[in-house]
Amino acid sequence: MRSAAEIASDVKSGASSAVSEVTQALAVIRARNEDLNVFLYVDEEGALATARRVDERVAAGDDLGSLVGVPVALKDNLCQVGVPTTAGSRILQGWLPPYNATVIDRVLAAGAVPMGKTNMDEFAMGSSTETSAYGPTRNPLDPSRVPGGSSGGSAAAVAADMTPIALGSDTGGSIRQPAALCGLVGVKPTYGLVSRYGLIAFASSLDQIGPFAKNVTDAAMLLEAIAGHDPMDSTSLPEPSPSLVAHVGDGVAGKRFGLVRELVEGADDDVVASVTRAADALRDAGARIVDLSVPEFRLGLSAYYLLAPAEASSNLARYDGVRYGLRIDGEDVAAMNEATRTAGFGAEVKRRIMLGTYALSAGYYDAYYGQALKVRTQMIDAFRRAYHEADLLLGATTPSVAFKFGAKTSNPMAMYLSDVFTIPTNLAGEAAISVPFGTGEGGLPVGVQLLGPGRSEAQLFAASRVLEVADGRS
Amino acid sequence: MSSPLRREDVAKVAKLARLALSETELDQFTEQLGQVLEHANDIAALKLDDVVATAHPFGLINVVREDVLRESLSRDVVLAMAPDAQDGRFAVPRIMGEAP
Numbered sequence: 190m191r192s193a194a195e196i197a198s199d200v201k202s203g204a205s206s207a208v209s210e211v212t213q214a215l216a217v218i219r220a221r222n223e224d225l226n227v228f229l230y231v232d233e234e235g236a237l238a239t240a241r242r243v244d245e246r247v248a249a250g251d252d253l254g255s256l257v258g259v260p261v262a263l264k265d266n267l268c269q270v271g272v273p274t275t276a277g278s279r280i281l282q283g284w285l286p287p288y289n290a291t292v293i294d295r296v297l298a299a300g301a302v303p304m305g306k307t308n309m310d311e312f313a314m315g316s317s318t319e320t321s322a323y324g325p326t327r328n329p330l331d332p333s334r335v336p337g338g339s340s341g342g343s344a345a346a347v348a349a350d351m352t353p354i355a356l357g358s359d360t361g362g363s364i365r366q367p368a369a370l371c372g373l374v375g376v377k378p379t380y381g382l383v384s385r386y387g388l389i390a391f392a393s394s395l396d397q398i399g400p401f402a403k404n405v406t407d408a409a410m411l412l413e414a415i416a417g418h419d420p421m422d423s424t425s426l427p428e429p430s431p432s433l434v435a436h437v438g439d440g441v442a443g444k445r446f447g448l449v450r451e452l453v454e455g456a457d458d459d460v461v462a463s464v465t466r467a468a469d470a471l472r473d474a475g476a477r478i479v480d481l482s483v484p485e486f487r488l489g490l491s492a493y494y495l496l497a498p499a500e501a502s503s504n505l506a507r508y509d510g511v512r513y514g515l516r517i518d519g520e521d522v523a524a525m526n527e528a529t530r531t532a533g534f535g536a537e538v539k540r541r542i543m544l545g546t547y548a549l550s551a552g553y554y555d556a557y558y559g560q561a562l563k564v565r566t567q568m569i570d571a572f573r574r575a576y577h578e579a580d581l582l583l584g585a586t587t588p589s590v591a592f593k594f595g596a597k598t599s600n601p602m603a604m605y606l607s608d609v610f611t612i613p614t615n616l617a618g619e620a621a622i623s624v625p626f627g628t629g630e631g632g633l634p635v636g637v638q639l640l641g642p643g644r645s646e647a648q649l650f651a652a653s654r655v656l657e658v659a660d661g662r663s
Numbered sequence: 664m665s666s667p668l669r670r671e672d673v674a675k676v677a678k679l680a681r682l683a684l685s686e687t688e689l690d691q692f693t694e695q696l697g698q699v700l701e702h703a704n705d706i707a708a709l710k711l712d713d714v715v716a717t718a719h720p721f722g723l724i725n726v727v728r729e730d731v732l733r734e735s736l737s738r739d740v741v742l743a744m745a746p747d748a749q750d751g752r753f754a755v756p757r758i759m760g761e762a763p
Contacts, residue, residue: 287740380720394719423726424719491703502680509681511753516746522758523681531683539682543673544696546680556707557700562716564706569717602698618720643721 190217190350193259193407197300200247200258207240207247207258211302214260218304218351225327227345229265230273231305236260239302246300254299255410255434261296262346262355265306266313266389267398269293272303276389277311277321277339280508280515280533290387291422292356292398292415299414304352307342311535312505313363313391315339316607319598320537328371330633334591337367337607340401344371347401354411355401360391361493362586362611364399365623369586369636372625374408374653375401377611379643380618381426383412384419392500393424395493395615404662405624405654409433412646431647439651442475445579446652451486452584452610452638459629460585467626467637468583470659471652479579485571488564489612494605495548495561496616501538502545508533540601568616576642581652585610586623586636610638619643624653626660668697 191199199205215233222228243258263269266276268286275281293303310320318326318341328336329349336345340357344367347355357364359377368375376399383398390396400411410433417430448468453461468478510516510529517532519525534542548557575582587607597604614621620643623636637656641649657663673693677684684692738751747754 284744287736287744420728488706488709491706494699495703495706510746511755512741513744514746519756522755525756527681527683530681534682536688539677539680539684539688540692540695542680542682543676543692544699546676547668547672547696547700550676550679557703559716560706560709560711561703562718563711563714564709565717565720566714567711569720600698601695602702605699616720 190353192404193256193353193402193410196259196353197255197257200243205258207243207302208237210258211236211240211260211304214304214352217349221329221349221351224332225329225345225349226308226324227326227342227349227351228262228305229275229308229323229342232272232303235272236302236304239297243300243302254414256296256414257300259301259354260304260352261301262305262307262343262352263293263303264340264343264355264357265309266358267293267356268387268389269303269306272306274306274389275323276313277309277323278533278535278538279322280529282515284514286387288387291384291419293387295415296356301414307346307355309342310339311538312389312501313339313358313360314501314537314541316362316366316604317597318342319594320535322535325594328591330372331591331631334593335370337370337591339363341367343401344368344373344375347371347373347403353403354407356398356411356415357401358388358396358398359615360395360497361615362608364401365586365611365621365636365638366607368401368623369625369634370591372634373401373403374405374625375399375623376408376412376646377614377621378412378416378646379426379620381424382416382644382646384422384425386419386421390504392497393504394500395497405650405657406434406437409437409650431644433647433650436647437650437654439647440474441471441652441655444476444581444648444652445479446471446476447479447481447575447579447582449486449575449582449584450480450482451484452582455609456585456588457629460587460589460635463627463629463635464583464585464637467656470656471583473659474655481575481578481582483571483575485567486613489568489616490605490609492561492564492568492616493608493612494544495557496565498541498545499548499558500545502542502549505538505542537601565616568613572613572617572619572642581645581648582640584638584640586638590629590631590633590635614640620646620649622649622653624656626656668693668700
């Protein structure tokens, strides 16, 4: 498939049209969606109508944005007016949002065409899409394996050539991990860089929307289109969208990269080998590699699995059968709430709600939630110290390549460990990218992770581009 | 360090969270949540008395907007999403007569 940049350029020049691009994307979706279960809803009519409007504006000579005529897949926790949005949960089956998420207005303003909603772990709680109420998504590179999660559908849409770009959300690794498992570039932006207005909340202090793409430039284009202050999100950073695409070719000469021991510890040999070769490639491009140890990263998993469920237990209290979504009747309101939530939520969501409720309950608050908040402070301080030694950090995205279906479903702790390298960035509110670099077991892609301080996206894209070229994908 | 999770703790938490669990689910969740909390004991055991808690990565300041009228969703649009609505309001089963 052509890149988003090529498609936009062809549509602008008249060599192609938005309708033609959307028609081609729909054909691929039709051919592969039944096997892979990528899209929960394909908005065929809406996409064609949007494409026609884009073509009219191009014909009228309007200066549209950077993504003119580019099909984009949307994770099913992003609200789009009148388009079924479920967050992968039975409790929202059939719900039609009454407003657009800010990111959807922004991709539309850039000329992109939303194609529909992609499968995900229920309420983004999972690392494999196996917790979706609508069945798992299959990894297009090996359908016997998971695509990762929670944004597994968005990753699979791009990996299967259904769309060149997609949006996901990352609370503990939910963009970077599926990007790694599907051989894509995936970005977790700085907290607040992208508006969360219209993103169905999981853990509000950790959630961030970000892009998937097959190459670094396309990812930078999509992030540039969606970033920037939004008055509708009180946690939105004050400044406008940064210049990112212009910095993709900046290189890494003179930059210091911290190769973090804790970000490869316990990873499979093929993954460690890719990270080592990535360090060599950065050194060859003029960077300096510094070996670092950040022991606080080892505490991230525990802190995350208290903080995220605590926030989720509060955020998901709104699904009570009163204002929208599923209702199962009961003799009084409490019985109705309980019947609705019991039928509407799957096992993983129930586990996390209970874990969060427990961590916040009297007698355990200080020992669990309170301690986890303090560990978060330590994590932020640890990153700050690391950035005295290095400009950016380097490690693995995931401990292994894509795993088989059912490999981790019976043991939640084993599944949670797939996020061990990605969680620290969310806790600190910083930025990180997963870039495909080399292959591992069975020829499956390995993701290398680059981490940077808040607002370091331009540097992260430049470093990612160096790796992309070194990996032979120019 | 906290004591291990008991079956009755899980039952109590499920009730607070408005979730009904079967006997099998209670057993299963007690074991699974116990494993997560056991892992979390590494941080429960840390001495962090002097560390300030971070609820939010960038120390949020409360954001207020100007008090001016603007478009919002209409009541009809909002009520149309509700499982049940009557006379311009959300309708629910009876709420009187519950335990306090």
